[in-house]
Amino acid sequence: xxxxxxxxxxxxxxxxxxxxxxxxxxxxxxxxxxxxxxxxxxxxxxxxxxxxxxxxxxxxxxxxxxxxxxxxxxxxxxxxxxxxxxxxxxxxxxxxxxxxxxxxxxxxxxxxxxxxxxxxxxxxxxxxxxxxxxxxxxxxxxxxxxxxxxxxxxxxxxxxxxxxxxxxxxxxxxxxxxxxxxxxxxxxxxxxxxxxxxxxxxxxxxxxxxxxxxxxxxxxxxxxxxxxxxxxxxxxxxxxxxxxxxxxxxxxxxxxxxxxxxxxxxxxxxxxxxxxxxxxxxxxxxxxxxxxxxxxxxxxxxxxxxxxxxxxxxxxxxxxxxxxxxxxxxxxxxxxxxxxxxxxxxxxxxxxxxxxxxxxxxxxxxxxxxxxxxxxxxxxxxxxxxxxxxxxxxxxxxxxxxxxxxxxxxxxxxxxxxxxxxxxxxxxxxxxxxxxxxxxxxxxxxxxxxxxxxxxxxxxxxxxxxxxxxxxxxxxxxxxxxxxxxxxxxxxxxxxxxxx
Amino acid sequence: xxxxxxxxxxxxxxxxxxxxxxxxxxxxxxxxxxxxxxxxxxxxxxxxxxxxxxxxxxxxxxxxxxxxxxxxxxxxxxxxxxxxxxxxxxxxxxxxxxxxxxxxxxxxx
Numbered sequence: 111x112x113x114x115x116x117x118x119x120x121x122x123x124x125x126x127x128x129x130x131x132x133x134x135x136x137x138x139x140x141x142x143x144x145x146x147x148x149x150x151x152x153x154x155x156x157x158x159x160x161x162x163x164x165x166x167x168x169x170x171x172x173x174x175x176x177x178x179x180x181x182x183x184x185x186x187x188x189x190x191x192x193x194x195x196x197x198x199x200x201x202x203x204x205x206x207x208x209x210x211x212x213x214x215x216x217x218x219x220x221x222x223x224x225x226x227x228x229x230x231x232x233x234x235x236x237x238x239x240x241x242x243x244x245x246x247x248x249x250x251x252x253x254x255x256x257x258x259x260x261x262x263x264x265x266x267x268x269x270x271x272x273x274x275x276x277x278x279x280x281x282x283x284x285x286x287x288x289x290x291x292x293x294x295x296x297x298x299x300x301x302x303x304x305x306x307x308x309x310x311x312x313x314x315x316x317x318x319x320x321x322x323x324x325x326x327x328x329x330x331x332x333x334x335x336x337x338x339x340x341x342x343x344x345x346x347x348x349x350x351x352x353x354x355x356x357x358x359x360x361x362x363x364x365x366x367x368x369x370x371x372x373x374x375x376x377x378x379x380x381x382x383x384x385x386x387x388x389x390x391x392x393x394x395x396x397x398x399x400x401x402x403x404x405x406x407x408x409x410x411x412x413x414x415x416x417x418x419x420x421x422x423x424x425x426x427x428x429x430x431x432x433x434x435x436x437x438x439x440x441x442x443x444x445x446x447x448x449x450x451x452x453x454x455x456x457x458x459x460x461x462x463x464x465x466x467x468x469x470x471x472x473x474x475x476x477x478x479x480x481x482x483x484x485x486x487x488x489x490x491x492x493x494x495x496x497x498x499x500x501x502x503x504x505x506x507x508x509x510x511x512x513x514x515x516x517x518x519x520x521x522x523x524x525x526x527x528x529x530x531x532x533x534x535x536x537x538x539x540x541x542x543x544x545x546x547x548x549x550x551x552x553x554x555x556x557x558x559x560x561x562x563x564x565x566x567x568x569x570x571x572x573x574x575x576x577x578x579x580x581x582x583x584x585x586x587x588x589x590x591x592x593x594x595x596x597x598x599x600x601x602x603x604x605x606x607x608x609x610x
Numbered sequence: 611x612x613x614x615x616x617x618x619x620x621x622x623x624x625x626x627x628x629x630x631x632x633x634x635x636x637x638x639x640x641x642x643x644x645x646x647x648x649x650x651x652x653x654x655x656x657x658x659x660x661x662x663x664x665x666x667x668x669x670x671x672x673x674x675x676x677x678x679x680x681x682x683x684x685x686x687x688x689x690x691x692x693x694x695x696x697x698x699x700x701x702x703x704x705x706x707x708x709x710x711x712x713x714x715x716x717x718x719x
Contacts, residue, residue, distance in 0.1 A: 239681055246688045253695060257702070265703040266714030269635070272699060273712070276642050276692055277630070280649045283685055287649075290678065291656035 112161070115170040115185045117154045118193050118230040121147050126223030133216055141208045144219035148204040148226070151197040155190070162190035163587065167600050169236070177236070178300035178605045184236030187591035188441075192233040192364055195445055198573075199357055199452055200226050206456055206566040207350040215258035225251035225354065232361050236604075238289065238296045238373075241365065242282050245330070249275050252358065255351045256343065267346040270339050278329040285322035292316060298372055300605045302598060305378045313380055320374050324366065324385055331362025331422055334396040341403060341415040349459030352411065353452035353570075359422050360448055367429050367437070367595070377598045389430035390519075396423030397526050401533035410458040410470030410545070413537060414451060417495055420530055421447035427523055428510050437592035439509035442585060446494070446502040446577055453570025454491045460484060460567060461545055464556035472541050477549035479558060485546035487571055492538040494574040497531050502577035507531065509585070611659055615651070622648035633717070635700040635710045639693065646689040654682045 125147035129140055162168070162185055170183040204222065212218040228248025235241050253275075257268040290296055292312050293304040305316060325336070332340040340359070344352045370385045378384075400419035407413035421443065428440035462469035464478050478484055490501070497503035507527065514520040577584065594600075622644050629641025657675035665676035700710070707714045 239684075243684065243688070246692070250692065250695065253699070257699065262706055262714065265699075265706045268699060269703055269712060269714065272692075272696055273630075273638060273642065276696065277645070279688075279692070280642075280645050283649045283653055286681075287653040287656040287678075290681070291658075296677075 111170060111174075112168055113170075114154060114158060114161075115168060115183050115234065116172075118151055118158070118197070119183075119227055119234060121150055121154070122223040122226035122230065126220045126227060129220035129223060130217065133220065137213065140219050141212070144222060145204055145208065147223060148197075148201050151193075151226070151230075152201055155193040155197040158185060159187075159190040159194045159587075161185070162187045163590075165590065165594060167604060169604055170234075178295050178297035181240050182236045182297065182604075183234045184298070184604075185234065187587070187594050188364070188367070189233045191441065191445075191588065191591060192360070193230055195360075195448060196226065196229050196233070196357055199448060200354065202566050202569055203350050203354045203452065206353070206563055209560060209562045209566075211348055211350050218255070218258060221251045221254045221258070222354070224248075225255060227251075229357060229361060233364060236298050238286050238298055238301065238369075240296075242279070242286060245282065245361075246279060248358070248361065249279070252355065255354070256347050258351075259348060261346070263346040267339075267343045271343045274329060274339050278326045281322050282326040285319045285326065288315060288319035288322070292319075297605060298368070299601045301373045302375065302377055303602050303605060305373060305381055308379070310380070317381055317384055320369070320381070320385060321388075323369055324388070327362045327365040327369070328392070329362070331359050331366060331426065332419055333392050333422060333426055334399065335392075337396065337399070337419055337422075340419060341407075341412050344415040344418070344455075345409065345412040349455055349462075352415075352455040356418060356448050356452040356455065359418065360444060363422065363425055363429065363444070366426070371432070371437075371595050372598065372601060375598055376596065377602065383432060386430045386432050389426055393423050393426035393430055394522060394526055396426065397530050398423075401530040404537045405533050407472065407537065409472055410461065410541060411455065412470075413472070413541060414454045414458060417454070417534055418447070418451045420534065421451065424507075424510065424527060424530075427527075428513065431514060431519060432596075433513065433515075434589065434592045434596055435513035436510065437595060438585065438589040439506065439513045441588040441591060442502075442509055442577075442581075443506035445584075446506045446574065449570055449573045449577075450491060450494045450503065453567055453573070454495065456563070456567040456570060457484070457487055457491060460559050460563060461488075464554045464559070465545075466554060466556050472544050474544050474548045474550055476552040476554040478546065478554050479556070481546050483559070483564075485542070487568060488542055488546065490574070491571045492535075492542060494571065496534045496538055498535070500578065502574040502581070505578055505581055611661075615655060615659060619648050619651055619655075622651070633711055633713075635703070635712055638712055639696050639700065642696070643689075643693055646685075646693075650682050650685055650689070653685060654678055 168185040172181045225248055228244050231244035235244055253272050257264050295301055329336045374381050376382055400416050400423050404413055404416035407416055425440050425444055428436040458470050461484055465475050468475040494501040494503045497507040514523050626641045626645030629637045657678035660674055663672040663674040665674045665679055704710055709716055
């Protein structure tokens with residue numbers, strides 16, 4: 111048993127607890143500790159990702175209680191990729207927060223670490239109830255992060271976010287309860303085996319439980335009827351928090367992918383892939399409303415939130431296709447969209463700081479003090495997020511479009527994705543014109559961009575280039591990830607091997 | 611017993627849903643609480659309802675499934691913490707927004 115598997119949960123959890131007990135220490139101390147812990151995640155997760163590359167499923171049985179009886183952590187390629195993405199994102203965001211945003215709340219770094227523990231746990235766990243617990247950890251930390259610092263908008267958006275998610279948690283418990291009541295297990299691999307051999311009579315109830323889980327994950331991922339909280343919440347959040355939250359919708363997508371390819375996947379008998387049609391028809395309208403929302407957004411953060419939503423719709427659609435190519439392409443796009451949206455949130459903050467009272471409002475205001483620098487960054491981000499060559503958005507979209515093959519799915523997906531891309535180009539160029547090109551003759555009075563914030567933002571936006579340069583090995587890894595996800599036999603063996 | 615249990619759950623869920631649809635924060639929080647009670651009871655019932663069956667092996671001929679009890683304990687603790695948090699948030703919202711409407715502003719304001 112490899113103990114490194116639990117490190118991505120333990121490091122932030124212990125650091126968070128330590129930061130809480132030492133909360134009277136100096137800011138410098140807390141920053142150093144937080145940065146060290148977040149930085150330590152990077153080599154650990156990178157190593158785990160390389161380790162997972164040999165296609166062996168690694169199980170970490172907590173307390174050495176063998177699955178399916180104990181709680182297990184499961185490291186496969188998918189969880190390793192998500193962990194690595196989280197570590198990269200969190201490391202950069204923590205650096206950005208250290209430039210001053212953490213000053214307004216004494217426990218910012220503790221909350222940040224707990225948030226990371228929750229996110230990493232959700233990616234690692236192989237147990238449905240544990241997934242619930244880690245969801246709660248990441249949620250309660252996110253509630254704190256969202257509303258820290260004052261502001262009426264934040265209190266307003268925070269209330270909606272909290273109440274919605276509490277209701278979502280209740281639904282999650284009902285779904286988990288039904289599955290346990292009928293199948294007598296909560297281990298995901300064990301569930302996958304038992305759904306397939308379950309009584310025909312129980313299938314509708316199992317499907318109902320599956321739909322309840324879909325509602326919960328859909329709320330986290332912000333898919334169509336459940337997305338209304340997202341633009342407001344993310345629009346109100348602090349920049350570094352919003353950037354970290356770019357991974358949160360992906361947690362929902364990850365859970366959808368995990369549950370509906372493993373538990374209700376190829377081995378589920380008559381329930382096999384039952385949700386995929388629903389996912390498809392939820393994803394396409396999400397894509398449409400996100401594009402419309404982006405066109406109608408009145409400030410920069412809100413627009414980026416809709417672009418994030420656009421990526422959620424896109425990803426859900428390719429995951430719903432469920433082929434190896436489409437999931438692999440989707441995962442590439444997932445990496446890209448998380449990093450770029452996070453970068454854009456930070457850039458919006460940089461722009462907002464210089465414009466002062468106008469902040470990110472999309473109207474002509476005073477001229478920026480560094481229009482070339484910020485404009486160039488915005489240009490890179492816009493190219494990337496809209497999916498224009500030569501950056502990673504283009505590559506991701508190309509891979510996804512190709513993976514739909516020829517037929518009905520392509521006929522529905524291609525026009526929507528391309529028109530949504532056009533809509534984002536229109537809204538991004540309009541925003542660019544209003545923010546960087548035109549001004550009302552006055553000069554912005556905000557401070558010059560400080561080098562740390564600038565560096566982090568640039569790193570996020572330029573990661574798009576890195577994703578292109580390393581596209582071939584990445585794509586090989588992600589394709590293998592998709593193949594591993596769809597080949598359920600090793601997952602089922604985890605339980606059967608131990609049970610024998 | 612199953613019937614009584616089911617009716618109890620139904621009443622809790624119905625009252626909870628009604629309260630959650632109200633416009634003020636306090637009824638909404640109460641609604642969430644009732645709803646989570648119902649969910650906890652439901653989760654508990656997933657180990658099947660029985661009387662006189664301890665969740666210990668070998669104490670009696672029949673034993674209850676201990677896992678749902680453990681799950682319910684976890685869920686209760688989490689639900690409790692979340693309710694406390696919502697109340698604190700609601701109080702802060704009251705302080706900042708000067709209203710207890712869930713949208714943070716009076717409907718006709």
